[in-house]
Amino acid sequence: MLIQDILRRKRDAEALDADAIHTFMRGVADGSVGDAQIGAFAMAVVLNGMNREEAIALTEATRESGQVLRWHDLNLDGPVLDKHSTGGVGDLVSLVLGPWIAACGGHVPMISGRGLGHTGGTLDKLEAIPGYDVTPDDARFRRLVKDVGVAIIGQTGTLAPADKRLYGVRDVTATVESLPLIVASILGKKLACGLDTLVMDVKVGNGAFMPTAEASRELAEAIVTIGSGAGTPTSVLLTDMNQPLADCAGNALEVHEALRLLRGEGRDSRLYQVTHALATEMLVQAGLATNADDAAMRLEKALASGEALERFSRMVHGLGGPSDLAERPAHYLAPAPFTTDVGAPRAGTIHAIDTRALGLGVVELGGGRRNAGDAIDHRVGLSHIAQLGERVDAGQPLLRLHAASQADAEAIASQLSTAFTLGETSSVEPTSPIHATLRQEDLS
Incomplete structure (x- = not known):
């Protein structure tokens, strides 16, 4: 032909x-x-x-253009499953979710990426940990998936190589914005990991990858239809990105926050709610729990017993990091040399947050890349970020800025303060961070 x-x-x-x-x-x-x-x-x-059949064929062809991981020879004692997010600010879900699912009997071969634009990358966060190797050899990767239940690494050159070439050309020919091409790129790489099930986290809001809520919903529906059509049961949670998911953004800061959640703290946070919802969907979809209540019980046991934190520690040590990171995070995760609070210009209630601006602020501080080859300063970022609906007085901190120098902090402080819109209304109606859950049966 x-x-x-x-x-x-x-x-x-x-x-x-x-x-x-x-x-x-x-x-x-x-x-x-x-x-x-x-x-x-x-x-x-x-x-x-492309019609449905074409989009499924493109996804399958992307998956099969290189190595497709097989797990049957390892005699795993549980299903192989994974989660993927379209990215956001303060989205450190993967760091918590992978070991949490492993502690509940799943095996998670998580192939993750680096930061893109205003969004943080899972690999960049993990590389804040001294010694952590995101490119282990295949034998080490497989051993960790079997013995620990989770390994979070970067994409190898053998997984979906056609996607890398196709995306490189799309990037310079104004052809990125195509739903079937986007879905095939996302799913082709994930399904090459030999998954039994997949759960996607598609963001909605001003910090999301897709420009509108309607576009996010359309992407979510396409992912469910095409992923399931390609032979891997796939569901999607639409989650909110109208403010950072965690109250921090920046690589080392987000590792600290992941450890806090894995210790069982921060259960009232939006980050915990989204991570728990994704974990519940994964356990039920993979047959590791009979229903949401059963999943919640298993997740609570894994957290309260310390098993989820233990899985994270074993993964880190197995990939070259320190064995006692959980016990001594401050010893290994270097702080930024300079910190300062950015205060509110006047009193008011936070009515809106420009999430993209906060993410770009982290990039400006050196915590992300302006160009592909840029080095990252893992120490810098934002913490104590105020939330929507919070009432602040004039001068009260909107966030804490972690910078390499006072000059870096001063250069961006005013820009970050304008990311918060203050209004006179005394309260703002809180919204759930989970907008919807889409499954194949819902779209049939």
């Missing part, structure tokens, strides 16, 4: 069969399809879309 013929058919808005899509993606992976052809394909998809 000629690549030119595949391109012509998609250009003319014809539906491609699975064979054509698999042929094209194999060529993307092995280099026989050129960048110009990839760009033509991506533009044709942007302009003409």
Whole structure:
């Protein structure tokens, strides 16, 4: 089958069969399809879309373009499952969720990414831990998934290599904004991990990846339909990102917060609520719990017994980090040299927070990358971030700024204060951080 013929058919808005899509993606992976052809394909998809069957075939072809992890030879004593988030600010859920699920009998081979734009990256957070290796060899990765139940690492070059080439071309040809291409990119990598089930966390709000609530809902529905259609039961939680999920943002600061939750603290936080909801969905979907009440009981036992924290510690040590991080976090997670509070310009109630601006503030401090090769300062970030609906007096801190120097802090303090909109109303109606849960049966 000629690549030119595949391109012509998609250009003319014809539906491609699975064979054509698999042929094209194999060529993307092995280099026989050129960048110009990839760009033509991506533009044709942007302009003409894809039907359900095409989108499923594209996801499957992305998954199968490289190594697909298999676990049957390890004789695991539980299901293989994972969670993925579209990203946000203060979203450290993965650091807590992976070991928490492992403590409940699951096996979590979590392939994570780095920060992108205003969103923090799980790998960047873990690299705040001295010695933590995000690129272990395959034998070590598999051993940890079996023995500890969780390993959080970076994507290897053998997993979904076609996606890396396709995304690189999309990025420079104005073809990123295409739902089937976005979903195939997200799911292709995740499903290559050989999962029994997958739960996605799709963010909604001004700090979300998608620009509107409607777009987030459309993405969520597509993920459920295509993931399940590709053979992996998939559900999605739509969660709020109109303010940072945790009250901190920054790599070492978020590791501290993860340890706090794993110690059983912070149960009244939005971070705990979202993490617990995702964990509940994962346990029920994978058959590790019979219903939500059973899942809640198992999760409480794993937290209260210290088992979830123990799994995190074993994972960290197994990937080269210190064995006593949980006992001595301050010894290993270096603080920023300079801290200062950013005060409210006047009294009022916080009516809105520009979450994206706070995330970009962390990048400006050095806690994220402006360019792909930039080094990250894991010490910097924000903490004690005020929440929506909170009443503040003039001068009362809106957040604490952790910077490499006083000059860095002063350069960004006023910008961060304007991220908070203050109003006169004495109270703001609180909203649940969980907007909706979508499953395949809900969309049939």
